[in-house]
Each structure stands twice: as structure tokens, then as C-alpha cells.
Amino acid sequence: MIEVSALKKKYKEATVLDIPALSIPKSECFGLVGNNGAGKTTFFRIILDLVRATEGHVFIDGEDVGQSENWKSKVGAFLDEHMLLSYLTPDEYFDALRKIYRLSKEDLSLHLERFRDLFNDEILGKKKYIRDLSKGNLKKVGIAAAMFGNPEAVLLDEPFENLDPSSQVRLKKLILQEKELNLVTFLISSHDLNHVMEICDRIVLLEKGVIIKDLQEKSSMAGELYAYFNVT
Amino acid sequence: MIRTFVHLEFLKRSRSTSFARSLAIGVFLGFMALLLLCYLLLIGIGMKYIIEKVFSPESTAIFLNSYLVYFFLVEVIYRYFVQQLPVFSLESFLHLPIPKSGIIHYLLISSFISPLTIVPLLLFGPFAYLEIMPNYGGLASVVWLGSVLLTSWSIHWFMLWFKQRFEDSFIVIVVIFGVILFGSGSSYFGWFDIGAFFEPVFTFALEHAVPVVLLAVVAVCSYFLCFAFYRQNAYLEDIGDEDPYHTGAASLGFLSKFGMPGEMANLEWKLILRHKKSRTYLTLCLFFLLYGLIFYINPAYTSDEGFSYLFIFVGMFISGIFMLQYGQLFLSWNSASFDFFLHQRRGLEALVKGKYLLFAGISVICFLLSIPYAYFGWDILWIHLATFLFNMGITIHLVIFLALWKPKPMDLNKGAIFNYEGIGIAQFLMIIPMFAAPYAVFLPVAYFMGDYEGLIALGVVGLIGMIAYPKLSAISVQRVHNNKYEISSSFRQEL
Numbered sequence: 158m159i160e161v162s163a164l165k166k167k168y169k170e171a172t173v174l175d176i177p178a179l180s181i182p183k184s185e186c187f188g189l190v191g192n193n194g195a196g197k198t199t200f201f202r203i204i205l206d207l208v209r210a211t212e213g214h215v216f217i218d219g220e221d222v223g224q225s226e227n228w229k230s231k232v233g234a235f236l237d238e239h240m241l242l243s244y245l246t247p248d249e250y251f252d253a254l255r256k257i258y259r260l261s262k263e264d265l266s267l268h269l270e271r272f273r274d275l276f277n278d279e280i281l282g283k284k285k286y287i288r289d290l291s292k293g294n295l296k297k298v299g300i301a302a303a304m305f306g307n308p309e310a311v312l313l314d315e316p317f318e319n320l321d322p323s324s325q326v327r328l329k330k331l332i333l334q335e336k337e338l339n340l341v342t343f344l345i346s347s348h349d350l351n352h353v354m355e356i357c358d359r360i361v362l363l364e365k366g367v368i369i370k371d372l373q374e375k376s377s378m379a380g381e382l383y384a385y386f387n388v389t
Numbered sequence: 390m391i392r393t394f395v396h397l398e399f400l401k402r403s404r405s406t407s408f409a410r411s412l413a414i415g416v417f418l419g420f421m422a423l424l425l426l427c428y429l430l431l432i433g434i435g436m437k438y439i440i441e442k443v444f445s446p447e448s449t450a451i452f453l454n455s456y457l458v459y460f461f462l463v464e465v466i467y468r469y470f471v472q473q474l475p476v477f478s479l480e481s482f483l484h485l486p487i488p489k490s491g492i493i494h495y496l497l498i499s500s501f502i503s504p505l506t507i508v509p510l511l512l513f514g515p516f517a518y519l520e521i522m523p524n525y526g527g528l529a530s531v532v533w534l535g536s537v538l539l540t541s542w543s544i545h546w547f548m549l550w551f552k553q554r555f556e557d558s559f560i561v562i563v564v565i566f567g568v569i570l571f572g573s574g575s576s577y578f579g580w581f582d583i584g585a586f587f588e589p590v591f592t593f594a595l596e597h598a599v600p601v602v603l604l605a606v607v608a609v610c611s612y613f614l615c616f617a618f619y620r621q622n623a624y625l626e627d628i629g630d631e632d633p634y635h636t637g638a639a640s641l642g643f644l645s646k647f648g649m650p651g652e653m654a655n656l657e658w659k660l661i662l663r664h665k666k667s668r669t670y671l672t673l674c675l676f677f678l679l680y681g682l683i684f685y686i687n688p689a690y691t692s693d694e695g696f697s698y699l700f701i702f703v704g705m706f707i708s709g710i711f712m713l714q715y716g717q718l719f720l721s722w723n724s725a726s727f728d729f730f731l732h733q734r735r736g737l738e739a740l741v742k743g744k745y746l747l748f749a750g751i752s753v754i755c756f757l758l759s760i761p762y763a764y765f766g767w768d769i770l771w772i773h774l775a776t777f778l779f780n781m782g783i784t785i786h787l788v789i790f791l792a793l794w795k796p797k798p799m800d801l802n803k804g805a806i807f808n809y810e811g812i813g814i815a816q817f818l819m820i821i822p823m824f825a826a827p828y829a830v831f832l833p834v835a836y837f838m839g840d841y842e843g844l845i846a847l848g849v850v851g852l853i854g855m856i857a858y859p860k861l862s863a864i865s866v867q868r869v870h871n872n873k874y875e876i877s878s879s880f881r882q883e884l
Binding site: 202205206207208209226229230232234239240241242244245249253254256257258286306 | 390393397400401404480481483484485486487488489624625
């Protein structure tokens with residue numbers, strides 16, 4: 158699904174990201190962990206072609222993200238609130254997305270139906286602009302927007318942050334369900350080790366822009382991650 | 390797609406926290422624009438008769454053709470300052486399956502819907518109809534008008550590209566100033582007549598359709614030059630130029646002698662150097678230092694006795710441009726970190742006083758740099774001194790007082806590309822009362838007592854303002870204090 162080759166991002170002399178090769182197969186749940194400033198968000202931004210890579214390429218289904226744009230309809234993402242139109246209400250925002258993705262009203266209500274639990278009646282039908290929502294609710298809107306139009310891959314930056322415990326559980330359920338039913342590939346960065354270990358098949362550990370661990374064995378993940386982050 | 394964009398843009402405008410203010414300004418500006426366009430139309434209609442009466446050349450059309458190039462030079466300059474790209478939140482759309490080229494086309498074409506686009510039509514349309522049509526035929530008038538319009542529209546695209554490409558670099562100042570000197574100086578000093586040089590192009594359009602075709606090609610090319618540039622740079626980060634000011638930004642050590650306000654001025658100085666937007670204002674200072682040349686060497690303004698009253702205006706600009714420009718967005722510069730100042734003990738007071746310090750310091754530097762203008766006459770030095778004192782004592786307080794009227798948030802960290810937040814005609818509105826002020830002092834005194842007494846009055850009023858600094862600055866600090874909750878909440882909301 159996603160192929161990375163010889164990817165480098167430099168700001169002047171400092172290299173902030175250096176990934177020689179990485180391959181993420183379809184319907185994998187890919188977890189990205191690392192300390193602050195490890196380059197997680199930068200990596201996501203480069204995958205989405207929001208920031209130019211200094212060297213190397215990212216391919217989505219064989220398409221170079223910097224060269225064409227067809228991949229955009231296959232990939233959904235929510236990194237931060239700048240990806241939303243904060244001056245709209247959530248309903249209006251979803252409707253605007255519906256027009257951009259050329260979906261019917263039925264498609265939209267089917268889509269939003271999946272988020273009924275997560276939204277917990279706090280998002281839809283309210284006369285509140287997105288900019289006035291709490292951080293948790295803002296995140297929920299972003300996640301629902303990222304999964305718009307049945308994407309094949311979804312990138313989420315810190316999806317569990319700011320969510321209340323029951324929403325965190327609901328989100329996990331939703332992600333697993335999407336993965337099972339629609340074979341969606343998830344790329345998730347998080348600081349919450351328990352959540353990522355629970356849902357991800359594979360966890361990559363970034364340190365100063367370099368992949369230092371690529372854990373694929375569920376059984377040994379916990380030990381290695383706890384050892385690295387010094388938590389017990 | 391376009392309909393969606395237009396609809397979203399409308400919602401964004403109408404739901405902005407500053408909608409009421411934007412609307413009031415919009416109505417006022419719209420009215421002013423309409424008035425100006427009407428004047429232009431009147432000039433356009435009268436142009437034929439004015440040229441015939443005043444200059445009585447052999448052929449009115451050819452006479453006008455030889456001066457058209459000056460119109461286009463002026464157009465380059467006013468487009469540079471007034472023309473803007475609509476603010477568009479690129480990052481909300483980049484990750485969606487919309488072709489980037491579609492976004493850029495929308496952006497560029499919406500920049501074209503502007504009163505500036507029809508200025509040449511209003512000015513030269515009536516002329517084409519009244520003068521060229523009877524003498525050269527209907528086709529010729531269409532071709533001629535088409536050539537003029539296409540030239541103007543090519544300038545539109547070219548300036549959009551130019552402004553963004555060389556934004557904030559020294560080249561812009563050099564080129565724009567070169568254009569001014571070139572336009573005003575070349576025929577004044579009699580080097581050569583650029584008007585006569587370009588005249589055949591438009592005269593040719595009276596007889597043949599070739600120029601209009603060529604100019605259409607130029608207009609299309611300039612559109613695509615612009616398009617290609619914006620398309621390539623439609624990223625969240627800036628264009629990959631290195632930022633020489635980033636690490637090298639020296640702190641102004643001497644400022645720390647002024648205590649907490651000094652520290653704040655120091656912080657502000659770093660803020661200025663490290664953001665493209667604020668640096669532009671600083672370079673504007675340099676540019677306006679040269680501004681005097683346009684007036685002081687112009688024979689229309691120099692006379693044997695006394696001086697032109699217009700020079701006061703020039704003097705105000707030379708030492709006051711930084712506080713006028715930068716000061717208009719007074720607190721907006723700190724909108725991202727306003728809570729930080731709010732959180733500090735006596736932080737707001739230090740912030741406001743720090744800005745006073747910075748404005749005063751830069752004003753002093755500008756004044757010192759302008760001393761060589763004395764070459765054009767001692768009068769100019771006295772004018773500069775009087776306006777400098779007036780700026781330090783009165784303008785500074787006026788700017789800050791007016792700027793505290795509902796400050797708007799502004800995102801400095803946004804990439805400078807596509808970001809024209811806060812820059813536009815609107816901020817020029819505030820200049821009106823500020824320029825009325827020195828004349829309100831100067832004119833009555835000059836009328837009853839004499840020009841030099843008028844200057845002395847300006848200086849004295851300025852000095853009084855400087856002596857009253859503690860009282861006057863306290864008013865501004867108090868105003869920030871009283872509105873601090875409103876200001877900080879409005880800053881948080883839109884960022």
C-alpha cells in the first residue's frame with residue numbers, strides 16, 4: 158500500500174527524518190511511536206505531500222505522492238485542526254466534504270452512522286462551530302472526516318489524545334472494525350503505548366528521525382517498548 | 390467545486406469573529422472604490438477634450454500612446470502595494486482529493502475579480518469610443534482597447550508572481566524603486582524618452598490586429614508563469630530559501646538598560662527579524678527613506694520662497710513609517726503568545742511600553758539616516774526635525790490608541806506564501822486621521838503667523854507629547870488592561 162524509499166528531510170543541515178526503506182502492506186495497522194520531536198508528524202506530512210521531502214520518495218499503490226494526486230481519494234488523514242474548516246459547524250463541514258468527495262446524502266448518513274457511538278450525540282445537530290468545540294470533540298470530527306469516502310488508508314496523529322476513556326475504547330473498536338470489514342490500512346502515531354499495542358500489528362519506533370525498532374511480534378512488543386521508554 | 394469554494398468563502402467571511410467590523414470597513418471601502426471608479430470614468434470621458442485643450446497635439450491618439458507607458462509604470466507600483474491574493478486556507482484542502490491545480494486556478498482567478506481590473510477600461514474605454522472609433526474605425530478601437538487591457542492584465546499576473554517570488558527580499562525594493570526612478574527620472578533628466586520608445590506598439594494597434602494577438606499571448610503566458618509558481622509551491626512549508634536572520638538575529642543589548650519594557654522590546658525585535666511578514670515592514674522603512682527623493686527633486690514642489698506644505702507629509706512618512714505600518718497591527722503581532730504576556734506580572738504594561746521603546750528607537754534611526762537630505766536645502770532638515778518630534782510625541786500615541794480598537798488575531802507562523810492576512814487597503818484607513826493631525830497643528834499657525842512658526846508649533850506640540858509620555862502611555866496600558874479578556878479570547882478563537 159505505502160512504500161517509502163530513501164526518504165530524507167533536512168532543515169538546513171539538520172536531518173530530521175531519514176528512512177532508507179519502509180513498506181506498509183494493505184490492511185496493516187501500523188503504529189508509530191517515539192519521543193517528542195522524533196519526526197512522527199513530519200513523516201505523516203511527507204506521506205501526505207504537505208511538506209516536500211528533501212530526498213527520496215513515498216509511493217502509494219505505486220504512485221509517487223509528489224507527482225500525481227490520484228492517491229488523495231484513497232487516503233484520509235487527520236493530523237491537526239488546520240485540516241478542518243473551523244468556521245463551519247460539524248454538519249456543514251461533513252456536507253462540504255460530501256460535495257468534494259461527490260457522495261450522495263445517503264452515503265453521508267451511512268458514513269456518519271458508523272460514528273454514532275463515538276460522537277455520543279455531542280457533534281451532530283448542534284449549532285456550534287468547529288472552532289468552538291472542545292479538543293476531544295474536535296478530534297472526533299477530524300477522525301470522522303479522515304475516514305470519509307471509504308479510504309484505503311487512514312493516517313491519524315495522536316488519535317487518543319484528549320479523548321475521554323469511553324471514547325478511546327469506542328475509537329479502538331471502530332478502528333479494528335474498519336480494518337476487519339473494509340481492509341483499511343491505519344497509520345497511527347501515539348504516545349499511549351497500551352492503545353497502540355492493543356490495536357496495531359506492527360509498531361515502529363522512531364528516534365531523531367531514524368527507525369531504530371520495527372516490532373512485528375505481538376508477544377515481544379511490550380517488553381521492548383517498555384524498556385526503551387523506561388516505564389514499567 | 391467552484392460553487393462549493395465560493396460558498397465556503399462566504400461562510401468564512403460571515404462567521405469571522407470580526408465580521409461586523411469587516412463589514413463596516415467593507416461598506417466604507419466599497420463606497421470609496423465606487424467613488425474613485427466614477428472619478429476615473431469621468432477622467433476617461435474627459436480625456437479626449439483635456440488632451441485637445443491643454444496640449445493640442447497633431448493626433449490625440451498618438452499623443453496618448455506616447456504617454457501610455459507611464460500609466461503602466463504607475464500601475465506596476467500601485468498593484469504592488471494594493472493588489473492581494475485572497476486569503477485561502479490551503480491546509481484545509483491540500484489533503485483532500487481535489488486537484489491542486491484546481492485550487493490554484495480558483496485562487497488566481499478570484500484575485501482577478503477586483504476593481505483594479507477595470508481601471509484601464511474606465512480610463513481608456515471612453516477614449517477608444519469617442520476618439521479612436523470616429524477616426525480609425527470600430528475594429529481599430531476594439532484592437533487598441535484590447536491591447537491596453539491585455540497589457541494591464543499581464544501586469545496583474547506578473548505582479549502576483551513577482552510579489553510572491555521575491556517577497557521580502559531586497560530585490561523588490563530595488564526593482565520598485567528602479568521603476569519609480571526610471572519613470573520619473575528618465576524624461577526629467579532627458580536621458581531618453583521611454584514614452585516615445587513604446588508609442589509605436591499602441592499606434593500599430595490602431596492599424597493592425599497583430600499587437601492584440603501578441604499581447605494576448607503575453608497575458609496567457611504571464612498567467613501560466615504565475616500558475617506554475619504557485620502550483621509548485623503549494624506546500625505547507627515556505628519556499629526552500631535559507632533564512633539568514635534566523636540564527637543570526639542579534640539581540641539589541643542596550644535595550645536591556647530599560648528594564649522589563651526593554652526586554653520586551655528586545656523580544657519584539659527578534660519577532661520582527663524572524664518573521665517574513667514583519668521584516669517586510671522593516672524593509673519598507675528603508676524604502677520610504679528614499680521616498681523623499683521623488684518629491685525633493687521634483688521642480689513642481691520646489692519654489693524660491695518657503696517650502697511646499699506637502700513636504701510635511703513626506704517628513705511624517707520618513708521618520709514615522711515604521712510606527713504607522715507596524716503599529717497598526719499593534720497587538721496582533723503578539724496574538725499567538727498574548728496569553729504569555731497576560732500571565733506575566735505587569736506583563737501587559739511591559740509589552741506596551743516595550744513597543745513604545747521600539748517605535749521611538751526606529752524613528753530616531755530613520756531621522757538620523759534622513760539627515761543627508763539637507764543637501765536639498767536646510768528647510769528639509771527643519772521639516773524632518775519638526776515632524777520627527779511630532780511623531781515621537783503625538784503620532785506614536787495616536788497610532789497605539791487607535792490600534793487598540795479591537796485588535797484582530799494574525800498567524801505569523803503561517804507560511805508566507807498565500808498569507809496576506811492583515812495587509813490590504815483596510816489598514817490604510819487608519820492613516821487618514823494620523824495625517825490629518827500634523828496639518829491640524831501646522832496649517833492654522835502657518836496661515837496666521839508663517840511657515841516656520843508652523844514648524845516650530847509642530848515641534849513644540851511634539852515635545853509636549855514627549856514630556857507627557859508617562860500620562861499618555863498609561864492611558865494605552867489601561868486600555869489594554871480593561872479589554873484584556875476580550876482581546877485574549879478573540880486571539881484564541883481564530884487561531
